[in-house]
Amino acid sequence: MTPGTAASERPDDRPDDHSDDHPDYVHGYSRTEARRLGDQADTLADLLHAGTAYPAGSRVLEAGCGVGAQTVHLLAANPGIRLTAADLSAESLARARARVAEQAPAADVTWHHGDLHRLPFPDASFDHVFLCFVLEHLPDPTAGLAALRRVLRPGGTITVIEGDHGSAFFHPESPAARRTVDHLVRLQARAGGDGLLGRRLHPLLTAAGFTRVSVRPRTVYADEADPALVEGFTRRTFVAMVESVRADAVAAGLTTPEDFDRGIAELRRAAGPGGTFHYAFFKAVAVNP
């Protein structure tokens, strides 16, 4: 769901718009956004991280660690790894560092502030590379993957997790709600990203030179049988994410405040009585030949 790069230390009363840090991050950098990323990562941790197991001592790179929302889960599941966590935003990195210090104080983590396309590490520096909700923000994801392949040893694996907003469908069906989700996809495209990237993981990894590419959907389906999932995912993750682009969607002329709010209200019915919601993440594992 498109988070992953950054969130600043701003007070809540500052408007939820783009920061001057990396203005193209479609979700903005407010504290509300940072809280959303935390809610999301906790609700989804088991679903997304299951199956990612690195032997103790492995040199692992997390590219685009953002505020550390996934980093703490990666470390919890793999306590013996030697992790290098990299991000483009110094502010995000500082938050990730604080989060890891609190939740995994014994972890072996090196922090790197820099662009994943130009990492200063020698070839084959890592046994494994992990990235989550990062490719969707890159104008050229194949180039990003190729740059990461360079620092991965032959035989090492890359693990990539991405969402795909085209996988979102819900009951009751609503054209207004659907249009509102489409605004998010459109804004992300304007920022050079792709909110429909999940479905492209196989061809992208193949194009970047990886082999044994294996992609599987990791699906969230929420209905009244699981109120915690409805709250944690449908309402506080997905609807909150769409809602967060309200000002930008209006400013871009995609919608009016009234239409946007109507779309959100109709989307929220998926989290109400008799409502259902479906979303598919994709998790890929591939090998550097």
Add this chain to the structure above:
Amino acid sequence: MTPGTAASERPDDRPDDHSDDHPDYVHGYSRTEARRLGDQADTLADLLHAGTAYPAGSRVLEAGCGVGAQTVHLLAANPGIRLTAADLSAESLARARARVAEQAPAADVTWHHGDLHRLPFPDASFDHVFLCFVLEHLPDPTAGLAALRRVLRPGGTITVIEGDHGSAFFHPESPAARRTVDHLVRLQARAGGDGLLGRRLHPLLTAAGFTRVSVRPRTVYADEADPALVEGFTRRTFVAMVESVRADAVAAGLTTPEDFDRGIAELRRAAGPGGTFHYAFFKAVAVNP
């Protein structure tokens, strides 16, 4: 994927349009359609039937058994059950009977020709009810479920499997392909059905008086890593299903032959080099209180 009620013994040269048997069946009744249902059931059997296990001796009703595409899998996984298989179409029932005679000759099956809304069985006649790709064709699925609940004993379970065409997304993305899929949904709606029913299983079962309703997606994702799945599902099941409504979509004025064919050609790219395809079925289990 919307099959499940019938397919006639017509020769292949007869046009692939509606029969006079049950003209509202959106997929038609040709032999091509019957073959499609067979391909589909075999490719999907493990995915859809996993977890459906009835104790030997159980009295099980399959409502809307159609040509027996799912019946043979149900019997293979549950060899000791006492099955009653019912369908509205005498022709379909004859085909199902022949199929079961060939593939499960020892099975204990009673065949019933009739409407699932008006089954002549006493209350609580069955321990379990199973239906697959049936509700999507009913004008009032809640009424259908309530009628089935009457013949189910208290404490007995109902298992329902349905598709949802709104779950179909693919790479490369294509508005023309998407419109073509939408024609199928629209035609099914005109025939009184709902091609987006999967997402509604929880509220429908709840409305029909069932309890402990548990719904899970059963997702098919196909890419180049699994050419057999691309062939068996993307091409021979999904694209074939959409393609089967060509004449009806044109006759209904939804599209032109040229536009339809262009949509199919673009949809087929999901089964070509670098293509990917996603579809979610939903499987529900609920209890008659």
